[in-house]
Amino acid sequence: MLLGLLYGCVGGGVALYSLYRWIIPALVQYHGGASLIWHDEIVPWVLDTLTGSTRPERILAAVQRKATKGDARSVVNTIDQYCRYQEWAMNVGDEKGAILDSIVCEVKPSVMLELGTYCGYSTVRIASMLPPNARLLTLEFNPAYAAVARQVIAWAGVEDKVVLIEGPSGDWIPKMKEEFGVTSFDLVFLDHWKDRYLPDTKLMEECGLLRTGSILLADNVICPGTPEYLEYVRGSPRYESKYFRSHLEYTRVEDGLEKSVFLG
Numbered sequence: 001m002l003l004g005l006l007y008g009c010v011g012g013g014v015a016l017y018s019l020y021r022w023i024i025p026a027l028v029q030y031h032g033g034a035s036l037i038w039h040d041e042i043v044p045w046v047l048d049t050l051t052g053s054t055r056p057e058r059i060l061a062a063v064q065r066k067a068t069k070g071d072a073r074s075v076v077n078t079i080d081q082y083c084r085y086q087e088w089a090m091n092v093g094d095e096k097g098a099i100l101d102s103i104v105c106e107v108k109p110s111v112m113l114e115l116g117t118y119c120g121y122s123t124v125r126i127a128s129m130l131p132p133n134a135r136l137l138t139l140e141f142n143p144a145y146a147a148v149a150r151q152v153i154a155w156a157g158v159e160d161k162v163v164l165i166e167g168p169s170g171d172w173i174p175k176m177k178e179e180f181g182v183t184s185f186d187l188v189f190l191d192h193w194k195d196r197y198l199p200d201t202k203l204m205e206e207c208g209l210l211r212t213g214s215i216l217l218a219d220n221v222i223c224p225g226t227p228e229y230l231e232y233v234r235g236s237p238r239y240e241s242k243y244f245r246s247h248l249e250y251t252r253v254e255d256g257l258e259k260s261v262f263l264g
C-alpha cells in the first residue's frame with residue numbers, strides 16, 4: 001500500500017516534470033500563440049515564483065557564470081545557450097541574429113538606433129560588429145531591464161560603443177538631435193513593442209532622423225506580427241522593402257525581419 005503510494009508520487013512527479021521540461025515545449029515549438037503564452041507568460045511566472053528572481057536576472061547570472069569577460073561573442077553564445085536549453089527569452093536570437101549581423105556588416109553604420117534593449121543581447125551583438133568610432137544608441141523604458149542590460153554590455157566589453165537611454169521611444173525620438181547630436185540614423189533596429197513600430201517610424205520621419213538610404217530593420221514582423229507597419233513600408237513609395245524569412249527566436253514558428261530602405 002505504502003509502496004504503491006510512493007510509486008504513484010514518483011511516477012506523477014516524473015510525468016509532470018516531463019510535461020513541463022519536454023512535452024509541452026515540443027508541442028508549442030510550431031505554434032506562435034501557444035509558444036508565446038507558454039514561454040513568455042507561464043514559464044517565467046513559475047520560475048519567478050520558485051526562484052524569487054526575474055528572467056533578466058537569471059540571464060545575467062548565466063552570463064556572469066559562463067561567459068568570458070570582454071568577449072562579446074562569448075556573451076552572445078552564452079545567452080543563446082541559456083535561452084535555447086534552459087529558458088526562452090525575447091532576444092532576437094541566434095537564427096535571426098545572423099541576418100542582423102549580415103545587415104550591420106553590409107551597412108557599416110556610423111550612427112545606429114536600437115528600439116528595445118531588453119537584456120542587451122542584440123545590443124552586444126550589434127556593437128561587436130560596428131566599425132571603429134561608430135555609435136549605437138539603444139532605448140529601453142523598463143528600468144529593471146536597463147539595469148541588467150548595462151551589466152551585460154559591460155561584461156561584453158562594448159560599453160564604449162553603446163549609449164543606453166532609459167525611457168519611452170515616443171519621448172526620446174524627438175530629442176535625439178539636440179540631446180545626442182544625431183544628424184540622421186544609418187540603420188534603425190526596431191524591436192520594441194510591436195504597436196510602436198509604425199508611430200515611431202512616422203515620428204523618425206517627422207523629426208528628420210531618416211535620410212535617403214537610411215535602413216529600417218524590423219524584428220518579429222510575423223510573430224507576434226506588425227501588420228500595420230508592414231502594410232506601410234511595403235505600400236509606401238518612400239520605402240523599398242524586403243522580407244527575410246526565419247523563425248521566432250529559439251523555436252520553429254515562422255517569423256522574420258523586414259529590411260526597408262528609406263528613399264526620401
Ligand SMILES: C[S@@+](CC[C@H](N)C(=O)[O-])C[C@H]1O[C@@H](n2cnc3c(N)ncnc32)[C@H](O)[C@@H]1O
Nearest residue numbers: 091092116118121122140141168169191192193
Ligand atoms: C523584444 S525586447 C528587445 C529584445 C532585444 N532587442 C534583443 O534582441 O536582445 C523588447 C524590449 O523593448 C522594450 N520596449 C517596449 N516598448 C518600448 C518603448 N516604447 N520604448 C522603449 N522601450 C520599449 C521592452 O521593455 C523590452 O525590453
